[in-house]
Amino acid sequence: MRRVVVTGVGVVAPGGPTREDFWQRIVDGKPAIRRVTAFDPTAFRSQIAAEVDFEPSRYGLTPRVVRRTDRFVQLALAATGEAVADSGLAELPDENSGDRRGVSLGSAVGSSITLEDEYVVASDHGRDWLVDHRHAMPFLYQSLVPSSAATELAVRFGARAAATVVSTGCTSGIDAIGHALRLIQDDEADVMIAGAADAPITPITVACFDAIRATTPRNADPERASRPFDADRQGFVLGEGAAVLVVEELGHALARGAEIYCEIGGYAARANGFHMTGLRPDGIELGDAIVDALDQARLNPDQISCISAHGSGTKQNDRHETAAYKRSLGDHAHRVPISSIKSVVGHSLGAIGSIEMAACALAIQRGVVPPTANLETPDPECDLDYTPQVAREVRVDHALSAGSGFGGFQSAMVFSRVEEVAAA
The missing domain is CATH 3.40.47.10 (Thiolase/Chalcone synthase)
Structure with a gap:
C-alpha cells in the first residue's frame, strides 16, 4: 500500500x-x-x-x-x-x-x-x-x-x-x-x-x-x-x-526533501440512510466510520491523542457525536481531549472538514490542542473532555477528525505523526 x-x-x-x-x-x-x-x-x-x-x-x-x-x-x-x-x-x-x-x-x-x-x-x-x-x-x-x-x-x-x-x-x-x-x-x-x-x-x-x-x-x-x-x-x-x-x-x-506534517493513516465514510437532516441518537454510523478509519491506520482507540470534533453547536449533533465517540473509542472517549473549532470560525459547510483537517496537521506539528471557545456550562449529555476555552499543550501522535452532514453523511479521518507510524 x-x-x-x-x-x-x-x-x-x-x-x-x-x-x-x-x-x-x-x-x-x-x-x-x-x-x-x-x-x-x-x-x-x-x-x-x-x-x-x-x-x-x-x-x-x-x-x-x-x-x-x-x-x-x-x-x-x-x-x-x-x-x-x-x-x-x-x-x-x-x-x-x-x-x-x-x-x-x-x-x-x-x-x-x-x-x-x-x-x-x-x-x-x-x-x-x-x-x-x-x-x-x-x-x-x-x-x-x-x-x-x-x-x-x-x-x-x-x-x-x-x-x-x-x-x-x-x-x-x-x-x-x-x-x-x-x-x-x-x-x-x-x-x-x-x-x-x-x-x-x-x-x-x-x-x-x-x-x-x-x-x-x-x-x-x-x-x-x-x-x-x-x-x-x-x-x-x-x-x-x-x-x-x-x-x-x-x-x-x-x-524531494519535503517537510512532512503527518501521514493520512485512515479514512472512512458512512451514510445513515435515515433522514435528510435528522441523526440517530446512538451515533452508530459515525462510530462505524471512526472504527474503520482506526483499523486502516492500525491503531487502537487509546492511541488517539486528540479529536477535532464536528461540534456544530446543535443539540442533535452534539449528542449524536458524543454517543459515536463512546461507541467507537470505549473508555478512552472520556480521556482524550476533544475540541470544536467551529466555536471560533463558524460552520463553513463543505469547507469546514478540510479546515478541521488543517487544524489536525498543525496540532501534530506544534503539539497544541485548540480549545472549544464559549464552552461554559457543559450539556450533561455531552460528558466528555471537550477542552473548554483554553488550549492545551499535548504531544499529538494521532489525531482523529469526524464530520457529519445533512443527507446522512458521516466521515472520519486519522492523521499520524510520521515517525510514530514508521516505528509501529
Whole structure:
C-alpha cells in the first residue's frame, strides 16, 4: 500500500487570511464572528456569521479571474497558493518532471453567491417569472457547473491527473481529502491538491437555515454565539472559508526533501440512510466510520491523542457525536481531549472538514490542542473532555477528525505523526 503524507497546508478562514493567522486565532479561542456585512441581514432570524475579510489581489487574483469565478473558487485558489508554496513544490511543474499532480476539491453549495446574484438581476429581484438570459453575466454556466472549480485549480497549478469536485454536504472537505488519498494509494497520482471551499453567506442560504431553526438567533452577542457542547447553545453559526492540503506519496515527498506534517493513516465514510437532516441518537454510523478509519491506520482507540470534533453547536449533533465517540473509542472517549473549532470560525459547510483537517496537521506539528471557545456550562449529555476555552499543550501522535452532514453523511479521518507510524 502506497503511503500518503501531508506536505503543505493553506488556509483562508474567518479572522485571518493565512495559515498562521488561522492557527493563532483557534489556539487563542477568539471567535471571528460578527453581524453579517455581505448583505443586510435585518429580515432574518439569525443575523450573524463568520466572514472572511478577503482581498483577492493579495493572492495575485486578477480582475479577470475575479470576474469569472465565484467567491468560493477565489478562496480555493488563495488557499491552494499558500499550500503549494508551503510544500516546496514548483507552482507549475515542468512537463517532463514526472510530477503527477491532481485536484480533489470539496464544496457543499458551490457558486451560490453568483447564482443568487445573477438570478436577482435576470428576474429583476424576482418580479419576472420568465427571465431574460441576456441580462445574466457571460460566465454564468461556469458558476452553474461545480466541476469548473476543479478546472480552475488544475489550470492554475498544472494538475494533469484526475481533477474532481466532491460534494457530500458538510463532510465534503474530509471526503475530498479521502478521495485524494485513494487516488494516490491506487497509483493514479503522486501529488494531490486536496481540500474544500465554500462561501455560503447569502440571503437564500441564511433563509434556508432560518426555516429549520438550525442557526443561532443569538445576534446581540456574536462572539459568544457559537457554543458547541454547551447547555446554552441555540444552533450553529454560518461561516465561509477554504483549506487545501498538498498530499503526496511518501517516497515522492522524501525524494524531494519535503517537510512532512503527518501521514493520512485512515479514512472512512458512512451514510445513515435515515433522514435528510435528522441523526440517530446512538451515533452508530459515525462510530462505524471512526472504527474503520482506526483499523486502516492500525491503531487502537487509546492511541488517539486528540479529536477535532464536528461540534456544530446543535443539540442533535452534539449528542449524536458524543454517543459515536463512546461507541467507537470505549473508555478512552472520556480521556482524550476533544475540541470544536467551529466555536471560533463558524460552520463553513463543505469547507469546514478540510479546515478541521488543517487544524489536525498543525496540532501534530506544534503539539497544541485548540480549545472549544464559549464552552461554559457543559450539556450533561455531552460528558466528555471537550477542552473548554483554553488550549492545551499535548504531544499529538494521532489525531482523529469526524464530520457529519445533512443527507446522512458521516466521515472520519486519522492523521499520524510520521515517525510514530514508521516505528509501529
